[in-house]
Amino acid sequence: MHKTNTLADENLAVNPLKHIFNEFTEWKFWWKVHKREPDECWPWLGGKSAQGYGQFCIKSKPFLTHRLAWMFTHQSAVPDGKRVILKCRNRRCCNPAHIAIGTHKDQATTGLKSGSIKNEAYIYSYVPNVEVTV
Numbered sequence: 001m002h003k004t005n006t007l008a009d010e011n012l013a014v015n016p017l018k019h020i021f022n023e024f025t026e027w028k029f030w031w032k033v034h035k036r037e038p039d040e041c042w043p044w045l046g047g048k049s050a051q052g053y054g055q056f057c058i059k060s061k062p063f064l065t066h067r068l069a070w071m072f073t074h075q076s077a078v079p080d081g082k083r084v085i086l087k088c089r090n091r092r093c094c095n096p097a098h099i100a101i102g103t104h105k106d107q108a109t110t111g112l113k114s115g116s117i118k119n120e121a122y123i124y125s126y127v128p129n130v131e132v133t134v
């Protein structure tokens, strides 16, 4: 009995993403999203990061909301080496229809096409996933 609990705790420590995937956290997350028409942006109504991205804290750790929206929709962690791309470039948008998974290059291309990225330096200074300072 004790041994089982210890193992479970260790797993949580090794993989903090397990904290994300419970129904209550998911419910709390979507409760702060303004769900509008399927093709419209669904703005995050909670806090934001210094870079203007929506931010939601789980166990005191800040996560970017478009990444969480993708993870909750797909019930999966973001695969290694992949980026979560906000196709609409609205940093607070959580509409799964506006969020895609791709490579770093896809992300840069999306930004360049939409005109929101002006130069290469910006592309390579892209905000990382969870290491957001409040």
Ligand SMILES: [Zn+2]
Residues within 6 Å of the ligand: 040, 041, 042, 088, 089, 090, 093, 094, 095, 098
């Ligand atoms: Zn959007």
